[in-house]
Amino acid sequence: MSMPKPGLQNPNTAEMRELTMSQAVNEALAEEMRRDPTVYIIGEDVAEAGTPFKVLLGLVDEFGTDRVIDAPISEPGFTGIAVGSAMTGMRPVVDIMFGDFLGLVMDQLANQAAKVHYMSGGKLKVPMVLRTNLGATRRSAAQHSQSLQAWPSHIPGLKVALPSTPYDAKGLLKSAIRDDNPVVFMEDKLMYQFKGPVPNGDYTIPLGVADIKREGTDITLVGTSSMVHVALDVAEKLQEIGISAEVIDPRTTYPLDKDTLIESAKKTGHVIVIDEGYERYGVTAELASVIADGAFYYLDAPVKRMGAMDVPVPFSPVLEDQTVPTPDSVFEMAKKLCARK
Amino acid sequence: MPTNVIMPVLGMSQDKGRVVHWLKAEGEKVRAGEMLLEIETDKAVAEIESPADGILSRILTQEGEEVPVTQVIAVIISEDEASRQPSATIKSEPVTQPVKVPSTPEARPVVPSPLAARIAAEHNIDLQEIKPDGGRIQKSDVLNYLSTIKTVKETAGFEARLKASPKARRLAAEHRIDLAQITGSGPEGAVLADDVLTAAAGLSPAVPSIPEDKPVTPNVLLQEYATPGTIWRLMAEHTTKTWTTTPHFYLQRNVNASRLLAWHKLVNENTAEKITITDLLVFIVARSLIKHPRLNTVWQDGRIGLTGEINIGLATAVEDGLVVPVIHRADQLTLSVIAARRKEIVSRAQSGKLRPNDISGGTFTISNLGMYSVDTFLPIINSPQAAILAVGRIAEQVVPVNGSVGIQPMMNLVGAFDHRAVDGARGAQFLKTLAEIIEEPIILLK
Numbered sequence: 186m187s188m189p190k191p192g193l194q195n196p197n198t199a200e201m202r203e204l205t206m207s208q209a210v211n212e213a214l215a216e217e218m219r220r221d222p223t224v225y226i227i228g229e230d231v232a233e234a235g236t237p238f239k240v241l242l243g244l245v246d247e248f249g250t251d252r253v254i255d256a257p258i259s260e261p262g263f264t265g266i267a268v269g270s271a272m273t274g275m276r277p278v279v280d281i282m283f284g285d286f287l288g289l290v291m292d293q294l295a296n297q298a299a300k301v302h303y304m305s306g307g308k309l310k311v312p313m314v315l316r317t318n319l320g321a322t323r324r325s326a327a328q329h330s331q332s333l334q335a336w337p338s339h340i341p342g343l344k345v346a347l348p349s350t351p352y353d354a355k356g357l358l359k360s361a362i363r364d365d366n367p368v369v370f371m372e373d374k375l376m377y378q379f380k381g382p383v384p385n386g387d388y389t390i391p392l393g394v395a396d397i398k399r400e401g402t403d404i405t406l407v408g409t410s411s412m413v414h415v416a417l418d419v420a421e422k423l424q425e426i427g428i429s430a431e432v433i434d435p436r437t438t439y440p441l442d443k444d445t446l447i448e449s450a451k452k453t454g455h456v457i458v459i460d461e462g463y464e465r466y467g468v469t470a471e472l473a474s475v476i477a478d479g480a481f482y483y484l485d486a487p488v489k490r491m492g493a494m495d496v497p498v499p500f501s502p503v504l505e506d507q508t509v510p511t512p513d514s515v516f517e518m519a520k521k522l523c524a525r526k
Numbered sequence: 527m528p529t530n531v532i533m534p535v536l537g538m539s540q541d542k543g544r545v546v547h548w549l550k551a552e553g554e555k556v557r558a559g560e561m562l563l564e565i566e567t568d569k570a571v572a573e574i575e576s577p578a579d580g581i582l583s584r585i586l587t588q589e590g591e592e593v594p595v596t597q598v599i600a601v602i603i604s605e606d607e608a609s610r611q612p613s614a615t616i617k618s619e620p621v622t623q624p625v626k627v628p629s630t631p632e633a634r635p636v637v638p639s640p641l642a643a644r645i646a647a648e649h650n651i652d653l654q655e656i657k658p659d660g661g662r663i664q665k666s667d668v669l670n671y672l673s674t675i676k677t678v679k680e681t682a683g684f685e686a687r688l689k690a691s692p693k694a695r696r697l698a699a700e701h702r703i704d705l706a707q708i709t710g711s712g713p714e715g716a717v718l719a720d721d722v723l724t725a726a727a728g729l730s731p732a733v734p735s736i737p738e739d740k741p742v743t744p745n746v747l748l749q750e751y752a753t754p755g756t757i758w759r760l761m762a763e764h765t766t767k768t769w770t771t772t773p774h775f776y777l778q779r780n781v782n783a784s785r786l787l788a789w790h791k792l793v794n795e796n797t798a799e800k801i802t803i804t805d806l807l808v809f810i811v812a813r814s815l816i817k818h819p820r821l822n823t824v825w826q827d828g829r830i831g832l833t834g835e836i837n838i839g840l841a842t843a844v845e846d847g848l849v850v851p852v853i854h855r856a857d858q859l860t861l862s863v864i865a866a867r868r869k870e871i872v873s874r875a876q877s878g879k880l881r882p883n884d885i886s887g888g889t890f891t892i893s894n895l896g897m898y899s900v901d902t903f904l905p906i907i908n909s910p911q912a913a914i915l916a917v918g919r920i921a922e923q924v925v926p927v928n929g930s931v932g933i934q935p936m937m938n939l940v941g942a943f944d945h946r947a948v949d950g951a952r953g954a955q956f957l958k959t960l961a962e963i964i965e966e967p968i969i970l971l972k
Contacts, residue, residue: 454693454719485693485719486712 200385207240207377209351213358214241214278216387218248221276224362225252227263228280236280238377260289264315268298271313276362281317284371285331290315298367299342312365318374320411320461321509327497330505332461334409335468337369338438344368344392345438349413351381353436356390364392373411393440397449401431404455404523406515407446407472408434412459418512419519428523438468446472447479454485455522459510464492486522491515528607529578531600533593536567536886543567544592545599546756550582556602568764570849571756572882580604638663690717701726758847768909773945776904777953781961783920783937789967797862804840804894805865807917810963811892812836812856813970818956822889824910825947839888839908840868842875849875850908852888896920902938912947916940937964
């Protein structure tokens with residue numbers, strides 16, 4: 186089930202380059218727009234500005250303002266346009282500047298896009314992608330720093346992808362665009378400059394397939410998005426004290442690759458689930474529950490969850506850094522869980 | 527106004543107390559001064575009186591639970607308040623009618639529905655135990671009650687369940703190892719997978735056996751074990767703690783007891799209350815401590831605490847061990863009051879009816895084993911007190927008297943001191959004062 190590690194992936198593709206996360210997303214969009222004329226982008230500052238994070242830079246030059254559409258500052262409005270156009274056969278990619286603005290588009294997303302296929306008896310479909318971001322520690326304060334992946338993950342009819350590497354970002358985004366269901370695609374805004382190997386040319390990663398980012402035997406660290414890298418750092422540190430950690434990246438919270446999570450938990454008997462969203466009722470709760478249920482008789486300790494604290498994300502850097510799981514806090518928790526005689 | 531019942535402070539070093547036994551149930555009437563419950567501290571078991579008249583409305587600390595001192599452990603409300611709060615737990619006076627709800631204004635006799643009665647009978651349930659939602663006991667009331675009992679039973683079973691991780695349980699079953707035989711290394715002693723694997727590895731080579739060259743200690747065949755009572759257990763814990771944490775030193779002195787005996791004879795001629803040698807010693811020690819306040823201290827957290835009162839504890843043997851009831855402010859009491867008080871507390875100690883005040887606040891302890899014909903002994907301090915006086919029997923001995931050989935009634939005193947609070951010189955000076963008064967009691971009049 187698992188994909189090979191970055192750098193070893195897709196042996197059929199000869200050319201591998203180091204791309205940033207931002208470049209990988211840009212390349213996926215460009216390739217899909219060339220491949221399929223129904224694919225278009227709509228959002229705030231997406232054309233000339235290429236978004237505040239410069240992810241879409243250059244796309245308007247190639248595809249023009251008919252396919253890279255700068256919308257007025259009305260998220261519900263342009264998301265509604267996208268949902269409607271998707272029903273007519275287009276494949277819109279909506280850009281929501283900050284994940285925190287999901288609240289503005291929630292009706293279009295949860296009540297329209299997610300439900301139309303079902304309520305029309307399968308006559309209509311909404312092959313839309315809504316790209317937005319997550320992630321704290323950018324000093325963007327409480328309204329621009331949240332990781333709200335739990336919200337769309339909760340809604341039947343929506344798929345949710347959380348790429349953690351440039352490779353995953355390109356492959357998952359292509360699958361999302363080609364999927365006939367609405368997919369919420371959330372990128373960590375702090376990882377846009379994170380580099381990794383990406384094959385030149387077309388490849389896809391199926392939605393609903395977890396990736397074993399590192400193999401281990403003593404403890405499973407399940408991480409999403411930014412937290413995959415925290416988990417990898419921790420695994421490295423744990424190795425030094427003789428604890429072998431396995432790092433699992435579900436890559437999509439829905440569909441969820443339960444089997445990979447459960448199998449890893451059965452193997453190690455100790456699990457920490459880490460997600461940058463609020464721990465309270467968060468993504469970690471669902472993953473931990475799936476693991477506890479599926480691997481109960483193999484668990485040697487309770488499944489631990491680590492997420493953002495139960496507070497608005499502070500602007501103060503000193504405080505903000507403490508609100509989300511850190512390599513130190515995860516390392517301490519892992520040591521505690523694995524404590525031997 | 528509801529009255530709170532609190533966990534009392536009985537000893538200077540006491541920070542917690544355990545409820546041993548409630549003598550009254552929730553809803554029962556209580557009178558101020560009536561015994562309400564038994565508590566256990568690090569030193570003894572004591573009965574606590576009700577602080578007010580009224581109804582024991584709520585018990586907040588159950589039997590066996592330990593709580594910090596001054597924490598509220600129960601609430602007593604007046605009967606007026608009780609009648610205004612129908613929701614409070616109140617049992618009515620003995621029921622005259624078959625089944626009756628508590629005496630609320632709208633109280634009516636409660637009749638079960640035939641179906642409810644049948645279900646109750648099938649499950650052996652007493653209908654009086656059931657509190658109906660409405661005016662009549664319905665099927666649903668009985669079923670609710672049934673589920674409550676079931677929950678209680680299940681909860682109790684859960685608590686008794688051995689702690690082990692799911693993985694450990696599975697491995698134990700696979701290796702056919704009894705989890706109860708494994709010492710857990712996990713949180714709260716939970717058995718973890720590694721514990722099971724270690725045990726499995728240890729068991730697998732052969733049938734477990736004890737090597738013959740390593741006999742199990744003790745090397746005697748134990749016929750049976752006696753489970754000590756509460757007082758014995760507390761004595762064991764308290765003396766172990768004191769003995770292992772307090773640096774004891776001892777000073778010993780022989781004193782001539784002829785004047786003491788003369789005094790004893792004299793006071794008993796003129797007093798209705800029988801006065802014992804112990805009473806005289808309490809009197810003497812209390813007044814000596816006025817001159818030696820340093821002996822009347824406690825060592826606590828690196829500081830010497832002066833106590834301000836002279837409260838003499840008497841080590842008293844009871845059926846189940848040792849208790850130390852206290853004669854408070856003994857330096858201010860006359861001999862006959864000391865004797866009366868001693869009689870009272872010793873008798874309460876022996877009948878197991880000590881009250882909190884009887885065992886609290888001691889600042890110095892006397893242990894007299896003279897009546898057992900012990901010549902001398904080295905006592906353990908009653909911590910956190912700084913000193914204890916061990917008194918042996920008065921016996922005739924051959925001693926030098928004014929350059930010739932004489933026979934005198936002699937008594938041996940041993941002072942045991944906590945070297946953190948008292949040094950050798952101070953202990954010796956105290957013992958000197960004591961000896962001088964015992965040999966010449968008239969000094970007290972100085």
